[in-house]
Amino acid sequence: NAGVTQTPKFQVLKTGQSMTLQCAQDMNHEYMSWYRQDPGMGLRLIHYSVGAGITDQGEVPNGYNVSRSTTEDFPLRLLSAAPSQTSVYFCASSYTPGAELNTEAFFGQGTRLTVV
Amino acid sequence: AQKVTQAQTEISVVEKEDVTLDCVYETRDTTYYLFWYKQPPSGELVFLIRRNSFDEQNEISGRYSWNFQKSTSSFNFTITASQVVDSAVYFCALGDSWGKLQFGAGTQVVVTP
Numbered sequence: 173n174a175g176v177t178q179t180p181k182f183q184v185l186k187t188g189q190s191m192t193l194q195c196a197q198d199m200n201h202e203y204m205s206w207y208r209q210d211p212g213m214g215l216r217l218i219h220y221s222v223g224a225g226i227t228d229q230g231e232v233p234n235g236y237n238v239s240r241s242t243t244e245d246f247p248l249r250l251l252s253a254a255p256s257q258t259s260v261y262f263c264a265s266s267y268t269p270g271a272e273l274n275t276e277a278f279f280g281q282g283t284r285l286t287v288v
Numbered sequence: 289a290q291k292v293t294q295a296q297t298e299i300s301v302v303e304k305e306d307v308t309l310d311c312v313y314e315t316r317d318t319t320y321y322l323f324w325y326k327q328p329p330s331g332e333l334v335f336l337i338r339r340n341s342f343d344e345q346n347e348i349s350g351r352y353s354w355n356f357q358k359s360t361s362s363f364n365f366t367i368t369a370s371q372v373v374d375s376a377v378y379f380c381a382l383g384d385s386w387g388k389l390q391f392g393a394g395t396q397v398v399v400t401p
Binding site for chain 1: 292294297323331332333335338379381383386387388389390391392393394
């Protein structure tokens with residue numbers, strides 16, 4: 173059981189480049205989300221999804237796109253990278269249908285992104 | 289709007305001392321969940337404890353204990369007899385029924401031998 177898998181672990185982009193951060197979970201979780209972590213600010217929610225085909229914005233969605241075509245995958249796309257998007261990105265999943273609501277969120281290992 | 293405040297930026301202790309981390313939250317929801325996560329220097333997020341809004345019973349789990357008080361909207365976390373391996377950033381988080389989390393800014397705990 174791999175849990176939540178994020179790729180890549182590290183990435184350097186030039187300003188204006190685009191890329192996709194991958195996130196996959198094998199726990200049949202309905203809810204998936206993306207956070208960014210910046211020093212002194214904790215983790216902030218970028219986008220989330222409550223199931224395949226359903227996504228919504230979080231606290232800091234600008235500059236990011238998401239889609240959820242399958243239960244397992246929830247990629248995060250940076251459309252045109254900016255230095256302000258330099259951060260550590262975490263993907264999380266939670267809630268198996270039929271289980272108790274909100275037991276805990278399982279997090280991936282994180283992606284450290286630097287935009288130069 | 290939901291908000292989580294961790295007023296302590298950093299706490300430094302000597303090994304075997306107790307450490308209490310403060311967390312104050314704001315929410316209008318009647319059903320909510322409170323969490324503590326640990327982030328060691330390696331960077332991963334480790335789930336520690338969870339409490340739902342209907343359960344104010346405070347518990348002890350090994351060297352960890354927590355104090356949930358709805359009257360003061362606080363969810364404090366204590367590490368008893370701290371060890372060097374407890375050095376990490378600790379996050380308090382407030383969650384809804386699905387799993388959306390609002391994190392505090394984190395408290396850096398430094399335990400020296």
